[in-house]
Amino acid sequence: MARVGEWGRQTRTAVAARPGRVRAGVEIALVALLAVQGGRLAWIFVAPQPETTAAARVEVAPVDASIFQRFDAFFRTGDKSSLAEAAGADSDALRLFGVRAGGPDGGSAIIGLPDGRQVSVGVGETISDGLTLASVGEDYVTVSRGGSVSRLVFTETPAGAATPPPPPAAAQVMSPTSGAPAPVSAAASAAAPTGPVVDPQRLMAQASLRPRMDGLRIRGFTLAARGDGAALRAAGLQSGDVILAVNGAELNSLERLSELGGDLSGSSAAEIRFERNGRVQTTTIRTGQ
Known part of the structure; x- marks a missing residue:
């Protein structure tokens, strides 16, 4: 114990004799510690970011609107x-x-x-x-x-499909309208059908329809004639017309368009509402059913 006490007295005496050196050593240690901490802080901002994992980089595929250009709802040859x-x-x-x-x-x-x-x-x-x-x-x-x-x-066609008969040279029935007509019931169409007789299969074979988009909604289908277009002319239609509705049912979806062929073949008459040069018109045809 005497030796320990003697060593403590000698240490205090040495520190008291050289206070400047002790203070300088403490300052150097503090500066070194601050430098280390500052370097670590700077590394947080300048270090390169880790690469994003494959799971985090998943992107939603864009909607392919070009499918509307490839859709063909009518028959071809x-x-x-x-x-x-x-x-x-x-x-x-x-x-x-x-x-x-x-x-x-x-x-x-x-x-x-x-x-x-x-x-x-x-x-x-x-x-x-x-x-x-x-x-x-x-x-x-x-x-x-x-x-x-x-x-x-799309370009393929049914084998052995019969050639539809030519349309009659009857005058078309067409009149302008200022608003959407009331739906034409099947009973009314069957009771007093008017207008030219047009074969539904020939009409569909000569028509190609492309959806007219209004934002993300379909607002009718733009008509383009295929072949000689005689059936379209007999029905009062031409290339550039926008078909809006058939028998009062709006054409506003691909599903509705896919049902159009069966609707025309299954009724004796059809009222077609269309837009031409910004003007809404109607034409009525008989299908001969």
Whole structure:
């Protein structure tokens, strides 16, 4: 204990004899500590940011509005469908009317059946007995039956489709209207149909419709004539007309457009409301049903 006490007295004596050196050492230590902390703070701001993980960089794919340009709701003429060999004779008349490519479900398509009906099916769903929608592209679909896969595109047409008869040279019935007409009931149309007789299949074969967009909404379909356009002229229509409604039912969706062919074929008369050069007009046709 005596030695410890002696060592403490010697230390205090040494510090008291050199107070400047002790103070300088403490200051140097404090400056070094502040420098270290300042460097760490600066590194927080200048250090490169870590790369964003793949999960954080997921972006939403933009809406493909060009699908409206590729949608064809009416029949076309051409060669035999490529489905004839793979899908059998019953599927020769299959037609592709519209596609919705991409999406978490793989997409969907509107396909016309041999009996004239149109169905909307998704990837993996059955089109008809044994025939399944395999995939959907931007302007085509592939279908499979058993182990065989075939491709169907917009330009294909039903095999052996009969050529529609020429339209009669009857005068058209057309009158302007200032507002939307009241829906025409099926009973009223059947009771007193007026207007020229136009074959629905020929009318659809000569018409190509492109949706007219108003923001994100469809406000009618712009008509473009295909072929000689005789059936369109007989119905009082021409290229550039915007078809707004048929028998009072607004054309404001692709689903409604896909039903149009069946509606025309199933009624004896149809009132078509359209816009031409900013003016709303109507024309009435008889389908001969």
